[in-house]
Amino acid sequence: MHGLTVDHLSAVDIVTWDAAQGQAKLRHVSEQIGDQAERDLFWALRGAGCGNFGVIVRYYFATLPDAPDHATQFTLAWDWEKITKQAFDQLLDEYADFVAHMPNTDFSLLKLNQVENTQIGLLVQIASPVGASFQQHCQQAETRIQSLQQRFAAIAPATVLRRPMGGHPGWINTLHASLSAQHLTYLEALQTVNGSGPNQFGKYKSAYMNKGFPQNQKDEIYRWLHDKPEGLAADALAQSLLQVDSYGGVINERSSSATPVPQRSSIMKLQYQTYWNNASAPGQRHQSRHQEQAQAHLDWINGFYQAVYAEYGGTPNPEQDKNGVVDGCYYNYPDCELGTHENGQIDQAMQLYFKENYRSAPRNLVQVKQRWDPQDYFHHAQSIPIK
Structure with a gap:
């Protein structure tokens, strides 16, 4: 009736890891504010957050359907x-x-x-x-x-x-x-x-x-x-x-x-x-x-x-x-039989989950991961890779 929950998400507070300064930073990201990199991060968080880019501490919904x-x-x-x-x-x-x-x-x-x-x-x-x-x-x-x-x-x-x-x-x-x-x-x-x-x-x-x-x-x-x-x-x-x-x-x-x-x-x-x-x-x-x-x-x-x-x-x-x-x-x-970092088949799993949004689309998850977590600080069996 109203689409996916992530379709209604208007902003996110997220703690990211600043690799250059070696410290965590709280950010408020949305489609309307910040630079393009922050808008790309918000895009990624609407369906691919899942421990990939940081620790989400708050979700915002400007309007919700009755x-x-x-x-x-x-x-x-x-x-x-x-x-x-x-x-x-x-x-x-x-x-x-x-x-x-x-x-x-x-x-x-x-x-x-x-x-x-x-x-x-x-x-x-x-x-x-x-x-x-x-x-x-x-x-x-x-x-x-x-x-x-x-x-x-x-x-x-x-x-x-x-x-x-x-x-x-x-x-x-x-x-x-x-x-x-x-x-x-x-x-x-x-x-x-x-x-x-x-x-x-x-x-x-x-x-x-x-x-x-x-x-x-x-x-x-x-x-x-x-x-x-x-x-x-x-x-x-x-x-x-x-x-x-x-x-x-x-x-x-x-x-x-x-x-x-x-x-x-x-x-x-x-x-x-x-x-x-x-x-x-x-x-x-x-x-x-x-x-x-x-x-x-x-x-x-x-x-x-x-x-x-x-x-x-x-x-x-x-x-x-x-x-x-x-x-x-x-x-x-999450289904590790589809592929993990450990067994070398992470690309196959990510392709099944995200298709072109994983790597090949102009705006894609690998690029967002490279920008916001270049040291792969947030890593798990099926996390988005940095390469």
């Missing part, structure tokens, strides 16, 4: 035992078309849970347009929901959720106990999907998509959601999933160079997620049995990801995609 007054939430669930491969393919096709034509007031999460969860879940949220009364909003939302129910009914019979839909963001702590819509205030809607879930280990991987799923991706997603890794308990992957977020809307009204975030034509944002817990004491998670448990989860999610994007070299690399389906990865789900 929140909607109301929102309606609706969930559908499908039992895995009733989802055939054909129905699964139809579900992914229908969902991609649904989000591609979704009004900016709407948002959805498709929770492609691993088969051990027993269900697939779909959440749709409809925010009230400006000026609409509660009654008007409810009438409009109910009409859209009826259309949505009819649209997905032909794929497989829907049912209610038997457990909260997992994954993060969007951990839904409360059950929608029927197939009826819930009409809420917008704050209540936020509280429903804003929990972070249990405190446990987890691993994320990401991908942006400009189009619907090709057949080979649908095949691999279905196969890996049915995979039973050796060495894990029967229900160990019950929280593991591929979450497909609706994307686009106002996000796609900005140019790919307006901020470091270049993915401005995507219609879906994918989050591969797996979670696990163990009884290790603090500092003992690397003991044999705990490490083996973690490795089994990592092997599953990394294998899943590589199989889905095998035709592009194992990642959603737009440079290897002649059909323009995939559009790289999201930097805020």
Whole structure:
């Protein structure tokens, strides 16, 4: 509805390291003040801050959009035992078309849970347009929901959720106990999907998509959601999933160079997620049995990801995609398997995150890093390099 948070950022206070004088310095940077180098720094901080240029101590938002007054939430669930491969393919096709034509007031999460969860879940949220009364909003939302129910009914019979839909963001702590819509205030809607879930280990991987799923991706997603890794308990992957977020809307009204975030034509944002817990004491998670448990989860999610994007070299690399389906990865789900300084593949990772904004665009992140942190003082596994 309103684009990305960084699209609304108006200024930043940041502590940088002055290499020449050997001391830290607090700076206030924005698009309106300072010299060009400071404006370039502010540009970089709108999507590529992440410990690359300094320590951010304050964010400024000159104006922010008003929140909607109301929102309606609706969930559908499908039992895995009733989802055939054909129905699964139809579900992914229908969902991609649904989000591609979704009004900016709407948002959805498709929770492609691993088969051990027993269900697939779909959440749709409809925010009230400006000026609409509660009654008007409810009438409009109910009409859209009826259309949505009819649209997905032909794929497989829907049912209610038997457990909260997992994954993060969007951990839904409360059950929608029927197939009826819930009409809420917008704050209540936020509280429903804003929990972070249990405190446990987890691993994320990401991908942006400009189009619907090709057949080979649908095949691999279905196969890996049915995979039973050796060495894990029967229900160990019950929280593991591929979450497909609706994307686009106002996000796609900005140019790919307006901020470091270049993915401005995507219609879906994918989050591969797996979670696990163990009884290790603090500092003992690397003991044999705990490490083996973690490795089994990592092997599953990394294998899943590589199989889905095998035709592009194992990642959603737009440079290897002649059909323009995939559009790289999201930097805020750091994924060291994409490449690090240590393994010499940092360029591959940064290219997936930032595309031309990494190195080749007239204004790019490597140049900003060279100007503001020439000694590479702010360095981590996937920090922007100085060369």
